[in-house]
Amino acid sequence: MHRNGPTRDIDESELSVTEPKKQAAGVTAVAVALGRAVEEMGVVRTARTLARVNQVHGFDCPGCAWPEPTGHRRPAEFCENGAKAVAEEATLRTVTPEFFAAHSIEELADKSGYWLGQQGRLTHPMVLRPGDTHYSPIEWTDAYRLVAEHLRALATPDEALFYTSGRTANETAFLYQLLVRSYGTNNLPDCSNMCHESSGTALTSSIGIGKGSVSIDDFDAADLIIVAGQNPGTNHPRMLSALAGAKAKGATIIAVNPLPETGLLGFRDPQTVKGFTSGVSIADDFLQIRLGGDMALFQGLGRLLFEAEDAAPGTVVDHEFVDTHCAGFAEYEKNTRAVDLGTVREATGLTDDELGRTARLLAESKNIIICWAMGLTQQAHGVATIEEATNLLLLRGMIGKPGAGVCPVRGHSNVQGDRTMGIWEKMPDAFLDALDREFDITSPREHGFDTVNAIRAMRAGKAKVFVGMGGNFVSATPDTEVTEAALRGCALTVQVSTKLNRSHVVHGQTALILPTLGRTDEDLRDGVKQQVSVEDSMSMVHLSTGRLKPVSDELRSEVTIVCELAQTLLGADHPVPWAQYQRNYDKIRDAIARVVPGCADYNTRVRQRNGFVLPHPPRDSREFRTTTGKANFAVNELTWTPVPHGRLILQTLRSHDQYNTTIYGLDDRYRGVHGGRKVILVNAEDIAESGFTDGELVDLISEWTDGTERKVTGFRIIGYPTPRGNAAAYYPETNPLVPLDHVAARSNTPVSKAVTIRLERHRHVGPPS
Numbered sequence: 001m002h003r004n005g006p007t008r009d010i011d012e013s014e015l016s017v018t019e020p021k022k023q024a025a026g027v028t029a030v031a032v033a034l035g036r037a038v039e040e041m042g043v044v045r046t047a048r049t050l051a052r053v054n055q056v057h058g059f060d061c062p063g064c065a066w067p068e069p070t071g072h073r074r075p076a077e078f079c080e081n082g083a084k085a086v087a088e089e090a091t092l093r094t095v096t097p098e099f100f101a102a103h104s105i106e107e108l109a110d111k112s113g114y115w116l117g118q119q120g121r122l123t124h125p126m127v128l129r130p131g132d133t134h135y136s137p138i139e140w141t142d143a144y145r146l147v148a149e150h151l152r153a154l155a156t157p158d159e160a161l162f163y164t165s166g167r168t169a170n171e172t173a174f175l176y177q178l179l180v181r182s183y184g185t186n187n188l189p190d191c192s193n194m195c196h197e198s199s200g201t202a203l204t205s206s207i208g209i210g211k212g213s214v215s216i217d218d219f220d221a222a223d224l225i226i227v228a229g230q231n232p233g234t235n236h237p238r239m240l241s242a243l244a245g246a247k248a249k250g251a252t253i254i255a256v257n258p259l260p261e262t263g264l265l266g267f268r269d270p271q272t273v274k275g276f277t278s279g280v281s282i283a284d285d286f287l288q289i290r291l292g293g294d295m296a297l298f299q300g301l302g303r304l305l306f307e308a309e310d311a312a313p314g315t316v317v318d319h320e321f322v323d324t325h326c327a328g329f330a331e332y333e334k335n336t337r338a339v340d341l342g343t344v345r346e347a348t349g350l351t352d353d354e355l356g357r358t359a360r361l362l363a364e365s366k367n368i369i370i371c372w373a374m375g376l377t378q379q380a381h382g383v384a385t386i387e388e389a390t391n392l393l394l395l396r397g398m399i400g401k402p403g404a405g406v407c408p409v410r411g412h413s414n415v416q417g418d419r420t421m422g423i424w425e426k427m428p429d430a431f432l433d434a435l436d437r438e439f440d441i442t443s444p445r446e447h448g449f450d451t452v453n454a455i456r457a458m459r460a461g462k463a464k465v466f467v468g469m470g471g472n473f474v475s476a477t478p479d480t481e482v483t484e485a486a487l488r489g490c491a492l493t494v495q496v497s498t499k500l501n502r503s504h505v506v507h508g509q510t511a512l513i514l515p516t517l518g519r520t521d522e523d524l525r526d527g528v529k530q531q532v533s534v535e536d537s538m539s540m541v542h543l544s545t546g547r548l549k550p551v552s553d554e555l556r557s558e559v560t561i562v563c564e565l566a567q568t569l570l571g572a573d574h575p576v577p578w579a580q581y582q583r584n585y586d587k588i589r590d591a592i593a594r595v596v597p598g599c600a601d602y603n604t605r606v607r608q609r610n611g612f613v614l615p616h617p618p619r620d621s622r623e624f625r626t627t628t629g630k631a632n633f634a635v636n637e638l639t640w641t642p643v644p645h646g647r648l649i650l651q652t653l654r655s656h657d658q659y660n661t662t663i664y665g666l667d668d669r670y671r672g673v674h675g676g677r678k679v680i681l682v683n684a685e686d687i688a689e690s691g692f693t694d695g696e697l698v699d700l701i702s703e704w705t706d707g708t709e710r711k712v713t714g715f716r717i718i719g720y721p722t723p724r725g726n727a728a729a730y731y732p733e734t735n736p737l738v739p740l741d742h743v744a745a746r747s748n749t750p751v752s753k754a755v756t757i758r759l760e761r762h763r764h765v766g767p768p769s
Ligand SMILES: Nc1nc2c(c(=O)[nH]1)N[C@H]1C(S)=C(S)[C@@H](COP(=O)(O)OP(=O)(O)OC[C@H]3O[C@@H](n4cnc5c(=O)[nH]c(N)nc54)[C@H](O)[C@@H]3O)O[C@H]1N2
Pocket: 063, 064, 081, 082, 195, 228, 229, 230, 231, 232, 234, 235, 236, 256, 257, 258, 259, 261, 289, 290, 291, 292, 293, 294, 373, 374, 375, 376, 379, 410, 411, 412, 651, 652, 653, 654, 655, 656, 658, 659, 660, 753
């Protein structure tokens, strides 16, 4: 039943461009999803698998973190991109020891991430020893021993790094951080450092908890929903159904984005009969903002709200909420009233009319939700931007009541749960105290390295062992050349993975690939089916059960890998009952219940029909556990992203046919880019002004404040309706352009959405093709 992956790699000369689509989803989406699924796993496995996505007794879709509806679940509670995520994992294509024997590392290092991923599921633990040209098979026990030897040889545990990507389930995450802290370090960088860290930082400071305050039902009660810096049509397609539902109940929806993203502007719900034939326009208004202009927008809107309050006192500012629950209002008011609207227009590119009508809606709406994703977080002033959005909601009393609140829309399906379970380089002492009490260990208290600092540490030779629990560190991180050199400097790199990726071919002196079960795979221990649990973007925790027969008997669950490594590394007399946990995941959940706040009675509650919702003090009782004990109005100096003369500001984003560094295919259907990925979308007037022609090949050179430059070559320039001076290109191809030190203030998140670049005509070098 096994299949081989495609042999052909991407040929960028086959790239073609069509008009961007006006509507998302609909019949095409269903057809594309089924086509991909059948291609990867055949008809029977497709039918068996897709019917189980996001169902009560099924598995959690590994696509995104958007919640499932709590009431009636439709038979197909998935979307085109969820189906692609499932097909990618449930594929019958395999990467076997024979594959590794046939392909040297040198050869694999020349392949695209797309080609690597398309080869299929990893089937055996593999090792690459110093001097080897090919990976070769290794026994699991030998692999653990090798890792333990390297870890024991370090001068201090702080020379090791333990990365996590957000697919890891709660049970694994809890045990993994327990292993890492038992070993003796807090070096737990994760994908969240590159993702919603800015949201967590801002919200913790403003409302005392780094999570969103709305639940899925709040969408039905909202009358204004702002979606800023997010492309749900591609990255959270099921959110479109929630938005369409809110709209049907009378909500107004405003999209704030530099790009006219198809899903936001038009949507055909593939899950309703009507949606097959006719679509709705999701956004009632589209504010085409300049990259990095959102902080100016929110401050400008704040000023207009104060003016509206002056015109009709007592109708705009929720004085009762502000007086009872907030701190810092007077200073916020003073600062905000002084905001210069001319600067706001320049920073945002928006007109007085656009600002005025948005302010009016904010002043008049009874229930307001603000949603956001990477367009806000991956900015140098991302934390302050999110604080300013939160300020508006506080001013209007919009936290802790139905139909209103902050909604950071998470990325990876369990990235929020991983944090709840302790995957964080600076977990609060209270959590560590509880961990130590439960297990009779002594967790280190000194904070560890986040993702950017982990790269710096490897570069400086201060970190020598890298362990990745999922993810694709090399391709996901900024400044590719720097990061690759940093990893190559390690003594050992270990990747616990489902699929082949670039992090396996850019490696330390010794490298290990440990193949693991995915969300869809059946996980049997002593003949008993094990389940794992996850938390969605709205703090709902529920079970996930894989049912597919794994593609190889050699695969081990992430829990097993952590427990077996722990026993080898920490010895048989270690106080944590690793052997028990590995056999019965209920035992892990019992420990979680005793250690993790809000998880009491975990085993029982997680088995309820829709699981359970974790406590959120601002949402539940308008309680704000901040430094002041109140919700804090933040005061920030207005920061934005001007375009230097003759330069462009580049954002690096996702196509419709990828999951982060996993490239499903070469079809960014909604934006009209097909057959290739090396494109840069530029305003047609900027193309004309700079003397290029549409379709020409260019090199992109990024410029950093220290005078250094970085370059990627051979990108096709395409005229696209993005604001003047603002360009867009796909991640991860453009990661080499993002300087490692270009990080957001306070969250240390790489600024992937604002890189200053110039374009140069591409000169073909090398042999003619
Ligand atoms: N199919 C699929 N689903 C996914 C993913 C995937 O790769 N594929 N990734 C998952 C992950 S980990 C995450 S974090 C999420 C990511 O979800 P998104 O944040 O939607 O992902 P991006 O493609 O980075 O899109 C950023 C959006 O912000 C806009 N934007 C960029 N800069 C600015 C700005 O300065 N201001 C404003 N207002 N808008 C701006 C861009 O035009 C774009 O629409 O999706 C998750 N879901």
